Amino acid sequence: MxxxxxxxxxxxxxxxxxxxxxxxxxxxxxxxxxxxxxxxxxxxxxxxxxxxxxxxxxxxxxxxxxxxxxxxxxxxxxxxxxxxxxxxxxxxxxxxxxxxxxxxxxxxxxxxxxxxxxxxxxxxxxxxxxxxxxxxxxxxxxxxxxxxxxxxxxxxxxxxxxxxxxxxxxxxxxxxxxxxxxxxxxxxxxxxxxxxxxxxxxxxxxxxxxxxxxxxxxIREDFEFSLRRYTVMFPKFPDISEFEKIESVSEITQDENKLTVTVKGDISEFIRTLSNHDPIDLSEEETSLEDLFMKYYED
Missing domain, CATH: 3.40.50.300 (P-loop containing nucleotide triphosphate hydrolases)
Structure with missing residues (x-):
């Protein structure tokens, strides 16, 4: 049985x-x-x-x-x-x-x-x-x-x-x-x-x-996800292709000297690349399940 x-x-x-x-x-x-x-x-x-x-x-x-x-x-x-x-x-x-x-x-x-x-x-x-x-x-x-x-x-x-x-x-x-x-x-x-x-x-x-x-x-207890969005300002704008090559980077937008980067998963390579360009300001935007939902269903 x-x-x-x-x-x-x-x-x-x-x-x-x-x-x-x-x-x-x-x-x-x-x-x-x-x-x-x-x-x-x-x-x-x-x-x-x-x-x-x-x-x-x-x-x-x-x-x-x-x-x-x-x-x-x-x-x-x-x-x-x-x-x-x-x-x-x-x-x-x-x-x-x-x-x-x-x-x-x-x-x-x-x-x-x-x-x-x-x-x-x-x-x-x-x-x-x-x-x-x-x-x-x-x-x-x-x-x-x-x-x-x-x-x-x-x-x-x-x-x-x-x-x-x-x-x-x-x-x-x-x-x-x-x-x-x-x-x-x-x-x-x-x-x-x-x-x-x-x-x-x-x-x-x-x-x-x-x-x-x-x-x-x-979904961790603090409701953060593997999807993170960073806004970075530079004294001199870097070559954006450096960030595009990073496997965990899923989206990049550029506005004058400001770069907005969405990272999915491991952020270590993104942080290493970032440190090579002496950013003058870095902020992390809180993500939510709605952000993930919109990312997966925006097409």
Whole structure:
């Protein structure tokens, strides 16, 4: 009998999904580590939803393999599903049920619900579980969706636009919930258009464009990234080609005696080259996830 291991919650290898001649996802490689909060970013139509639906075995890969907890996502979907919590981006709940009835129904399908935790979440999110879901506002339906995803404290949470409809206070509660899961050693896979949200809670962020992975970036606790932007002033302007030759330099703009240089990754060669020209002023501009997003999707 296949057993669950959470050492590598998600591993996607050479995954493609096609619909006739249309390629929705093209040779995607991705890994989510244990205890990691992983952001999945891209514009509409980039392949995010197709990837998520394939992880959950709602869709079957055309090529490649998706492993969840070391098990094949297609062959072992039954063994896997009760260890996953899922919130869909286009959330659709049973309107005739109350929140409590929904949680009880999902428990009957095999989820090992922690009812004390359910009560705690309903209090923190300020939502009654006794009201019919169909009578609730969008934001309150979202809270029910979060509770049903978190209620069994799953080893893997997959959340698509998780804070849609939530006010800033409830977003903060959600961030706390995610970090609590992380501290338990559980993993969270988040697809979101809210870049501040991803920057706030994620350890890594993957960028997908037209079905292809274009980058995976680490996000440090101080929210700085491997992308840095420097503005340098010189007494005498250097030959710009010296900086263009540096492998880690991704962009250069010139304005009179001022040079603006974007460096991705190791800055040591850039600093060595800079020191040869006695700069009279050097400033580093703070970067953000939005800077990275715009860099990858500006074309």
């Amino acid at each position: 296949n057993s669950i291991t959470a050492d590598v919650p998600v591993e996607i290898t050479n995954f493609s999904k096609t619909y006739g001649t249309k390629v929705a996802v093209d040779r995607l490689d991705l890994k989510v580590e244990k205890g990691e909060v992983f952001g999945f970013l891209g514009p509409n139509g980039a392949g995010k939803s197709t990837t998520i639906r394939s992880i959950l075995n709602f869709l079957t890969p055309s090529n490649g393999k998706i492993s969840i907890f070391g098990l094949d996502s297609v062959k072992n979907s039954v063994a896997i599903k009760n260890h996953i919590g899922y919130l869909a981006g286009d959330i659709s709940l049973y309107d005739s049920m109350s929140g409590y009835q929904l949680c009880k129904y999902l428990t009957g399908l095999g989820k090992n619900t922690n009812w004390d935790y359910v009560d705690e979440l309903s209090n923190r999110l300020q939502i009654s579980l006794q009201e019919k879901i169909g009578t609730l506002s969008k934001g309150n339906k979202q809270k029910i969706g979060l509770i049903q995803a978190f209620m069994h404290q799953p080893k893997l949470l997959i959340l698509d636009e998780p804070t849609s409809g939530l006010d800033p206070l409830m977003k903060q509660i959600f961030y706390e919930m995610v970090l609590e899961m992380k501290h338990l050693g559980n993993s969270v896979f988040v697809s979101s258009h809210d870049l501040n949200e991803v920057q706030h809670i994620c350890d890594k962020a993957a960028f997908i464009k037209s079905g292809r992975l274009i980058a995976t970036e680490s």
